Amino acid sequence: MSFRRWSGIALAIGLLIAGLHERALAFPVDGDQTTLPAKTELNEDALRRPREVFHSEITGRRSELIKLGNLAFSSPSILGNVAQQAGISCETCHVNGAGNARLFVPKMSTRPGNFDTTGPLFNPKADNGVLDPVRIPSLRGARYLAPYGADGRMASLRDFVRNVIVNEFAGAEPSPAILDAIVAYIHDIDFLPNQSLGPAGRLVGKISDSERRGEALFAKPFPHDPGLSCAACHIPSAAFVDHRQHDVGSGGLFKTPTLRNADFNAPYFHDGRFDSYDQVVAHFDRVFELGLSAQDQKDLVAYLTAVGDGAMPYEQGAGAALKEIDDFASLLATAIPDGDKETVALAVDTIGGELRELTEHYPDRKDTSVPGGEQERAAARAALKEVVLLLRRIDMAVGEGRTADAAADYRNYRSLMVAAVPSLLARADRWSLFNAAVHDSHYEALRQVMQSKHMPQ
Amino acid sequence: MVGKRVALSLVLALAVGARVADAAALDDAAERYRPYAIEGIGSALAGARYLRERAAAKDLAGAKKAWLSARAGWERSEVFTAGFVPELDALIDAWPNASSGFHTIEAKLFGAGQTDVGSDADALVQHLDELHTKLRDMPLSPQGLLDGTVRLAYEVGESKADGGESRISGTSLDDMRNNIAGVEFAYRTIFADRLKEVDAGLADKVTARIEQLKTIVAAPDLPHVNVRALRRVSEELVISLQTASAKLGLHRSTLEAQSR
Numbered sequence: 001m002s003f004r005r006w007s008g009i010a011l012a013i014g015l016l017i018a019g020l021h022e023r024a025l026a027f028p029v030d031g032d033q034t035t036l037p038a039k040t041e042l043n044e045d046a047l048r049r050p051r052e053v054f055h056s057e058i059t060g061r062r063s064e065l066i067k068l069g070n071l072a073f074s075s076p077s078i079l080g081n082v083a084q085q086a087g088i089s090c091e092t093c094h095v096n097g098a099g100n101a102r103l104f105v106p107k108m109s110t111r112p113g114n115f116d117t118t119g120p121l122f123n124p125k126a127d128n129g130v131l132d133p134v135r136i137p138s139l140r141g142a143r144y145l146a147p148y149g150a151d152g153r154m155a156s157l158r159d160f161v162r163n164v165i166v167n168e169f170a171g172a173e174p175s176p177a178i179l180d181a182i183v184a185y186i187h188d189i190d191f192l193p194n195q196s197l198g199p200a201g202r203l204v205g206k207i208s209d210s211e212r213r214g215e216a217l218f219a220k221p222f223p224h225d226p227g228l229s230c231a232a233c234h235i236p237s238a239a240f241v242d243h244r245q246h247d248v249g250s251g252g253l254f255k256t257p258t259l260r261n262a263d264f265n266a267p268y269f270h271d272g273r274f275d276s277y278d279q280v281v282a283h284f285d286r287v288f289e290l291g292l293s294a295q296d297q298k299d300l301v302a303y304l305t306a307v308g309d310g311a312m313p314y315e316q317g318a319g320a321a322l323k324e325i326d327d328f329a330s331l332l333a334t335a336i337p338d339g340d341k342e343t344v345a346l347a348v349d350t351i352g353g354e355l356r357e358l359t360e361h362y363p364d365r366k367d368t369s370v371p372g373g374e375q376e377r378a379a380a381r382a383a384l385k386e387v388v389l390l391l392r393r394i395d396m397a398v399g400e401g402r403t404a405d406a407a408a409d410y411r412n413y414r415s416l417m418v419a420a421v422p423s424l425l426a427r428a429d430r431w432s433l434f435n436a437a438v439h440d441s442h443y444e445a446l447r448q449v450m451q452s453k454h455m456p457q
Numbered sequence: 458m459v460g461k462r463v464a465l466s467l468v469l470a471l472a473v474g475a476r477v478a479d480a481a482a483l484d485d486a487a488e489r490y491r492p493y494a495i496e497g498i499g500s501a502l503a504g505a506r507y508l509r510e511r512a513a514a515k516d517l518a519g520a521k522k523a524w525l526s527a528r529a530g531w532e533r534s535e536v537f538t539a540g541f542v543p544e545l546d547a548l549i550d551a552w553p554n555a556s557s558g559f560h561t562i563e564a565k566l567f568g569a570g571q572t573d574v575g576s577d578a579d580a581l582v583q584h585l586d587e588l589h590t591k592l593r594d595m596p597l598s599p600q601g602l603l604d605g606t607v608r609l610a611y612e613v614g615e616s617k618a619d620g621g622e623s624r625i626s627g628t629s630l631d632d633m634r635n636n637i638a639g640v641e642f643a644y645r646t647i648f649a650d651r652l653k654e655v656d657a658g659l660a661d662k663v664t665a666r667i668e669q670l671k672t673i674v675a676a677p678d679l680p681h682v683n684v685r686a687l688r689r690v691s692e693e694l695v696i697s698l699q700t701a702s703a704k705l706g707l708h709r710s711t712l713e714a715q716s717r
Contacts, residue, residue: 033627033679034620077685085684087618349685352692356615364713365539366547369554378713385611385712389699392692445554449564449625 035086036105036121041112042092043102044357047439048316050098050264053140053190062188064331068343069185071328072178075350080170082122087353090164090182097189098138099265109133114272123170135272137257138265143187144239145258150270152245152255158183191239191260192310201236203306214303217296222288230284230300234259240307249287262308277301277308317434318425321358325351326417332394336406341398344406348395352388359384361433362425369445370438373431380428383421387413480706483599486647490602493642494537495592500530502585508562509578520574521566525628527581528559532635535612536605536643540714541595542588549584552622557581560622567626599647600707606643607698607710609636613670614691617679630679637674641667644698648705655704659697666694 034040056062074091076084083089093100093115101113108119108131116133118126134150147153148160161182165171174182198204203215219231233256234240240259247253254270268274274283281300285292292300328351335343362380363370370377390413397406425432433439504527511519531538531549538546549558558581562574613636621629644663652660669690676682695712702709 033617033624033629035618035680085618085680085682087616087684349689352688353616356688365543366550366552367554368547368551368556382711382713389611389692389696389712392689393696395689396693396696442553449553449560449568451568 035082036088037107039104039106041102041104042088043095043100044092045433045439045443046095046102047434047436048314049320050096050138051192051312051315052096052098053192054188055143055190056188058190062327063184064334065181065184066188067185067327067331068178069181069183069188070324071331071347071350072174072182073185074324074328074354075346076353077346077349078165078171078174078178080122080172083169083171088169089350093136094139097140097186098261099136101136101266103136107131111267111272113267117164117168123168125170126167133272134270135267138261139186139189140261141191141239141258142189145241146243147255150254151252152243157186161186192264192313194260194307194309194311196306196309197260201238201240201307203303207306208302210299210302211306213296214299214301214306217292217300218303223291224289228288236307248284250283259304259307261310261313263305264310264313265308277304280304318358318361318429318432319422321354322417322422322425325354325358328354329391329413329417332410332413336394336398336403336410339398339401339403344395344398348391352391355384355388355391359388362428362431363433363438363442367442367445369441370431373428376424376428377431380424380432383416383424387416387421390416480599482651483647483705483707486651487597487599487602490643490646491592491597493646494534494597495589497530497534497639498585498589498592501527501534502530502582502589504528504530505578505582505585509575509582512566512572512574512578515572517566517570517572520572521626524559524562524566524626525631527585528623528626528628529631529635531559531585532632533639533642535609535636536639537597537602538588538605539608540601540605541597542591543714545584545588549581549588558584560625563623563626599705602643602647603698603702603705603707604710604714606640606648607695607702608712608714610640610691610694610698611712613637613640614688616684616688617682618684621679630674630676630682633674633682634671637667637670640694641671648701651705652701656701659701659704663694663697663701666690666697670694 036042054062054066056066072078073094074089076087076089079089093103099113103109103115104112105115105121108116108121110131110133114133114135116131118128118130118132120127137150142148142157146157147155148157154160154163158179162174162179165174196203196205196207203211207215217230218234219229222228233242233244233246235242241256243255245253245255250269250271250273252270257265257268262268266272266275268277268280269283274280278297278301281292281297281304284290285297328347331343331347334340335347359381362377362384364377364381365374390409393409394406394413397403397409429435431438433442504523504525508520508523508527511523538550550560551558552560557577561577562581565571565574565577613633617629617633620627621632623629623632644667649660649664652663670687673683673687673690699709
């Protein structure tokens, strides 16, 4: 058995353990007074988040348009009232442009990772009266993946985004500029690089025998319909899609999903019915009577795993959050002198929300589940709160036409965020929720408190 | 030249004199706040004692009612609890690892529906009693009270989308209302008159923002609280109060008790 295979198995076991561990620590929304149904799981307590790679950063800097799109994508304020109240944005489901395998909303999901966009919660007018959730897709490489929607009903990403905002989430009609920006942002989200994929989507480099056999099986015509093969729809040279809809025995016509980075896109199929490649391969074997042996199935899974891989799929820590905040805040450099109240308000609202969330990663003194670092945590919290207030001062100043004051506050903001804030956060890091032990202890305490609510009385 | 020096000395003397007068006026005002502080904690203490009694009688409904009453008194007092008595604050209001205090009892009464909170209620009564006693002669500095007011005003704007701190009893909105009542009372009792004298416009802004907050949390339930407006106004109020601090001859308030 090759080293790669062994390391693949080790990785799979590791991920399984990590997955179980994270599930055990899941902490959903709860209480009688929440906008979202009790037991909703948004996965916002995840220790690690999908890494986001931008096409434009390969060749240069991200444009203002793309940054504005990313900002709007992360802002609840572009969606309707229920989403705003719940603090839900596009980013909640598409975390850093990927999916969200743990998201679960009672009455809107049938399993973690899927969601009914035509359900009653966010826009009753969009409710089709049927619980028909679809898997939350990753948006990586979306520019290669038209048409849009699980059923591929929309050729235009712009139309699709507008429909999500206005119809599915009851948001106000977005301005053409915001729509253009969101589309530009989504188009900029790249696949994670995969060194095993060469030109034309062929496996290259150190490929195991099993993966090589799987690649051959993938291209092999189906025994009962030689016009079909896996590769006929998942075209390796075209990001493993054919831009068409097919009936693969799952209850209708659905578009071919990409296999790139798919290792991180479970659950699979339009409704997320399958957890693993094994189940997917078994389904095709059964529906299309492929006659695959157990070894064939393993080989296909090995091939899919190699194709679906991606470099450094996750990131964690305050640094990643600060980088995104920095990107958003850079829009203020032009929005302030332009007196662009709308962009300033959107940026202040969104960044302020993210900074307040980041603050809660440094528990206050009353959180007795965190031993030590009280001063460091307080300093980190105080610094982040000061930054929130600086942004609000900018919003107030621009709103009142005091552009020079806003520019001065923006300089103060930049100055704090360049060194002082990252340094204070770094000092408090070991007592923060970015530390796995502190994270687990904190959420275990929360879980225990909340369990009492659901004990039989 | 001599005349100029005299004039300068006079100006400085007047400024220092005015500052001393300011400080004395605020000290007096802080002293006027003391009975309210004692009353707030006294109300929490009375509630906790009644809670202990009702729990001992296995009266779940009565114990819950008493918990709510104790909680209201506590939340109004958060202007000074975190800053002046941090250790007791952490014992009384620990969250989420609630091995003692309000939230431990909340989980048992409102979560598990049990009344076996005897030792927890004893501890809560003891800690509130200790605080109640301390309040009679504890120095209450205007600076500390402004800091507490500012910090609580910021806290009011925090997200309660997950149900908030008192999610088991479903009283997070009441917490917010009582927090705002605490902010308003501290401001009106201690700082409002002096601020009106030195900057009436700023005083009007503070008052207007407190009124806005009260309107926002007058919503029928937590899901109907306009969370974006709440956050915006809470931050605007903090900024106004920070601006006011210099005009009142005080330091600018920081946002965490231990970070000055």
